[in-house]
Amino acid sequence: MARFYVQGVPIGYMAVMLAVLASMGGFIFGYDTGQISDILLMQDFLLRFATCSDPTNASTCQFSIVREGLIVALLSIGTLIGALLGAKIADFLGRRRAMSSECGIFIVGVIIQITSSHSWVQIALGRLISGLGVGALSAAVPMYQAETAPYQIRGTLTATYQLFITFGILVAYCISIGTRHMSGSGSWRTVVGIGFIWATILGVGILFMPESPRWLASRGRFDEARISLAKSRGIPASETDGNWKLHRELEDMRESLEYEKAVKAGWVDCFKPVNKQLYRTLLVMTLQMFQQLTGANYFFYYGATIFTSVGIEDSFVTQIILGAVNFVCTFGGMYVMEKFGRRWPLIIGGMWQSAWLFVFAAAGTAKPPQDNKSIGTLMIVSACLFIFGYAMTWAPGVWILTGETFPTRTRAKQASLAAASNWLWNFLLAFFTPFIVKAIQFRYGFVFAACNLTGAVIVYFFLYESSDLSLEHVDQMYNDPSCKPWTSVHWAPDGFESRADLVEHRKVEQAQKLGLVDEKKHGDGADEERISHSGSPTERGSVGNGTQGAKAV
Structure with missing residues (x-):
């Protein structure tokens, strides 16, 4: 296979x-x-x-x-x-x-x-x-x-x-x-x-x-779940019974399902102040709202009409340019959110988007773009640079946060509420935009510029940095009274000196669990030497602050 x-x-x-x-x-x-x-x-x-x-x-x-x-x-x-x-x-x-x-x-x-x-x-x-x-x-x-x-x-x-x-x-x-x-x-x-x-x-x-192995396991169909896992892991059917990694993954899945049954929660739990449940629900719903209020769909839904109104002879071509910028830059967005975390890309993205929307609105308001080709060109460039920033930050970032901010027991329900917030504001903007544009024309861009700045401010004061943390550690971080959103990038679980120390520990532990040295067959012993010098998970956990052992990563 x-x-x-x-x-x-x-x-x-x-x-x-x-x-x-x-x-x-x-x-x-x-x-x-x-x-x-x-x-x-x-x-x-x-x-x-x-x-x-x-x-x-x-x-x-x-x-x-x-x-x-x-x-x-x-x-x-x-x-x-x-x-x-x-x-x-x-x-x-x-x-x-x-x-x-x-x-x-x-x-x-x-x-x-x-x-x-x-x-x-x-x-x-x-x-x-x-x-x-x-x-x-x-x-x-x-x-x-x-x-x-x-x-x-x-x-x-x-x-x-x-x-x-x-x-x-x-x-x-x-x-x-x-x-x-x-x-x-x-x-x-x-x-x-x-x-x-x-x-x-x-x-x-x-x-x-193959069907989702987790759904099959939740129905007690563990043999089918094992086959589904094997297909996605490239393991031949003849090797499924004796494959210890496959068996371990299936057992982890079984334990996770049993845990979720024990902690199953209702919709009301999403709005309880305890453990910052209400805080997190409202935070991500607000971020989903501001993703719509960035103004991206103003261009995607009404772009052809917008560019016709600025005097562009072929607005269809302009739409293709915007679409191409959006598509290509999304590749960059995947890298940015993985490399630079969540908070600062969203903060910088909000400021970048606000700046170019301000230029778009100011240009369209200063002179009639239908009669001034240079103004129309400036507005198109501004729109493209806005989409560039959006695709690199707010487009993928908010959806990533929707998946990693909530605790296990209420994650599905809170994620549904967040998505519902997105779709609701999507509708409101799509429906009311023609009314607003008729009343204030291109000054509408000033509204979106202000919303982008507001979104950046909300991220700075309320969003915790969740990159490089397991979902369990994200939950611990939100419930740590000594951790603030603006200091959260430095937060690490007890037993670790820093977030970087946690990441290194996870790499070493994973390599030991999976027998990385033997399987990759580097031949130069570099990985083996790195693991041996790092010590066991217990030893590394005790290095952090000298008082507590490492928690599970």
Whole structure:
């Protein structure tokens, strides 16, 4: 069975395949988000669904603010409802069948949209139903990836969901520019209808992937869970019974499930002040809100309309540029959040984004961009640099924090509340943006600039640095009265001198557990020498402050 090695541990190519395939759920969301901006400007779509003084001339057609807002924003209401239901559906049906069913819901929404002739309400309802599928996928996909991928590459593979969202947005822009000159309804129906392809790839393909071993174990199907683990680890079926690493991982899973049953909590526990539960719930919900208030979706939902208004002759091309910047920079975002932690990327990102939104708004307010090409160019550059900062920091960062800030007993519920906050503000912005733009035009950018600065301030005063810590240690840190958010980067558990000391200890301990020296076969003894000089976990734990032994990492 094909496999490669990470930290001396075998990883099956199946693990990569399932993570990439499942990320098609993110691609579907990105594609559905990106397509509407360009569709709103297509001539046949305007003639059919807008209000026209001359039914034969698209230039006389215009959407009312309410109609445009509903067509764009009802997708977000669907995703909000779907996200809240997605975890329950995935628990009931299993991760794979849940995703396949949710792709079917998305396809129903697509059918409703492309069969509409002149009813904008049908278009809006179709987007609402598609949103139900997309929202449920947004809960099921990261869960499936995290539960199935080997932990050595879990962060990278789970991050592919956000990457595929940006890829979907870019692909939607590219397809729209290719279909905009098609005659009749083919211009917009082709863009919407192609969504069939992405949903079919995921809905059918995921059934050929192994089921989540954690879900199988939670149902007492441990033999099937062992086979699923073996496939993702690249271990042949003939070796599963005698593989001690596989057995140990399955036992860890069994113990974890028993623990979660013992500490199972209700929704009310998410809002109790004890152990900073309320603090953390409100913090991450607020960060999800401010991710929307950065203004990114102002450009993704209404970008084509925005750039038409600044005098750009081909706003479709501008959209592709924005989409490409967003997609490419998301690769950098994965590196930044891993290398530099959580707090400072979000703080610096908020200030960077605020600066360029201020330039965007000031330029558009100072002179009419329709009559001044240099102003229009400056506004496009500012938008691109804003997206650059967003994709590198706030886009991936807030979702990472949603997964690592909460304690085990309430994590699923608190993560659902955080995601619901994101979708709610997504809807509010999508719906009310046309009203606000009509009233204050490009000064809207000043509002987003202020929100970005506010978000940076909230991160500085309230967010604890959780990078390089296990989830258990994150919980300890939030409950340590001597630790403050602005000093949290230096926090380490009892028995460790610093966060760096903790990271080094974890590497050594993992190498000892996995027999890294023997498996990697370096031949020069470097790893063996490093481990022998580091001492045992107990010895290293006693070095920290001289008073307590190391806690489990």
